[in-house]
Amino acid sequence: MMTDAERREKARLRSERWRRAHGIGPRRPAQRPWLAAGVSRSTWYRRRKQAQQAAATRAALDRAEAFAAALTRDLAKCAALEHETMAIIAELAAFTARRDLAAMTSH
Numbered sequence: 001m002m003t004d005a006e007r008r009e010k011a012r013l014r015s016e017r018w019r020r021a022h023g024i025g026p027r028r029p030a031q032r033p034w035l036a037a038g039v040s041r042s043t044w045y046r047r048r049k050q051a052q053q054a055a056a057t058r059a060a061l062d063r064a065e066a067f068a069a070a071l072t073r074d075l076a077k078c079a080a081l082e083h084e085t086m087a088i089i090a091e092l093a094a095f096t097a098r099r100d101l102a103a104m105t106s107h
Contacts (some may be wrong), residue, residue, distance in 0.1 A: 002010070034044030 034041045
């Protein structure tokens with residue numbers, strides 16, 4: 001008669017033989033980078049979260065700066081177009097005034 005420990009070991013070996021027969025390799029050992037960094041697991045995850053939040057904030061600020069630069073360029077173009085439009089309107093007003101003056105003097 002087998003003990004509980006022997007039955008468990010036999011079942012474990014049977015499961016392992018089945019996995020290997022079906023091409024399932026052994027599992028990789030768990031990665032524990034906090035040990036390599038010399039910090040606790042909670043500290044490792046907390047620092048990683050803070051770094052991700054800082055990166056997201058930097059990315060948002062970079063996008064905002066790019067948007068502000070594009071707006072500044074667009075405003076400069078608008079100002080140049082407004083200046084050109086005002087010059088055209090002034091020229092048209094002068095032309096209309098000359099035409100009206102000429103029409104009044106010819107009658």
